[in-house]
Amino acid sequence: NAGVMQNPRHLVRRRGQEARLRCSPMKGHSHVYWYRQLPEEGLKFMVYLQKENIIDESGMPKERFSAEFPKEGPSILRIQQVVRGDSAAYFCASSPEVHSLNTGELFFGEGSRLTVL
Amino acid sequence: AQSVTQLGSHVSVSEGALVLLRCNYSSSVPPYLFWYVQYPNQGLQLLLKYTTGATLVKGINGFEAEFKKSETSFHLTKPSAHMSDAAEYFCAVISYSGGSNYKLTFGKGTLLTVNP
Numbered sequence: 001n002a003g004v005m006q007n008p009r010h011l012v013r014r015r016g017q018e019a020r021l022r023c024s025p026m027k028g029h030s031h032v033y034w035y036r037q038l039p040e041e042g043l044k045f046m047v048y049l050q051k052e053n054i055i056d057e058s059g060m061p062k063e064r065f066s067a068e069f070p071k072e073g074p075s076i077l078r079i080q081q082v083v084r085g086d087s088a089a090y091f092c093a094s095s096p097e098v099h100s101l102n103t104g105e106l107f108f109g110e111g112s113r114l115t116v117l
Numbered sequence: 118a119q120s121v122t123q124l125g126s127h128v129s130v131s132e133g134a135l136v137l138l139r140c141n142y143s144s145s146v147p148p149y150l151f152w153y154v155q156y157p158n159q160g161l162q163l164l165l166k167y168t169t170g171a172t173l174v175k176g177i178n179g180f181e182a183e184f185k186k187s188e189t190s191f192h193l194t195k196p197s198a199h200m201s202d203a204a205e206y207f208c209a210v211i212s213y214s215g216g217s218n219y220k221l222t223f224g225k226g227t228l229l230t231v232n233p
Binding site: 042091 | 160161
């Protein structure tokens with residue numbers, strides 16, 4: 001039973017390029033969360049998506065960042081025109097349904113580590 | 118809004134010593150609280166959770182935590198540290214923003230070092 005799969009695990013981009021991070025939730029999970037981790041800052045919520053819907057994007061920067069979770073395929077976090085401050089670890093987590101989140105846990109991937117040169 | 122504060126960004130203990138990692142919460146409603154562990158270059162793994170019922174909850178790897186409403190605390194403990202416990206630990210609380218909008222809000226983490 002595969003867990004949450006994120007790729008790439010490591011990504012290097014130059015300033016101004018685009019970064020695309022992919023997340024395949026656990027089988028049967030229809031809720032996806034993206035978090036960003038910076039040293040000594042913990043995990044910061046970015047966006048919560050269900051299939052084809054953005055539920056909460058209150059943690060997303062207003063510009064350059066976007067996320068989607070299509071009916072088919074993985075969730076994508078897209079960062080356009082990356083800057084050095086975007087360097088971080090980006091984690092995806094999934095949950096099977098709202099009820100589970102209300103009483104239980106999120107299942108995390110191993111993260112995608114973005115380095116912007 | 119719900120939030121958690123972890124006291125101490127870095128805790129160092131000797132192997133075999135008591136581990137105590139502190140977490141205080143702020144919530145206007147009964148909180149659902151979690152502890153997660155992160156090993157280097159890995160994702161987060163659930164250690165334990167408190168939702169309702171017994172205030173002392175036991176988790177994996179010998180960890181436990183006690184929910185104390187009077188102190189708004191949910192500290193994580195383990196009687197005897199093992200070298201393999203060295204990791205970063207995150208306290209988290211469910212934040213609810215209406216409708217079906219639930220998410221986990223994390224503390225800044227506590228890095229646990231275990232010395233031989």
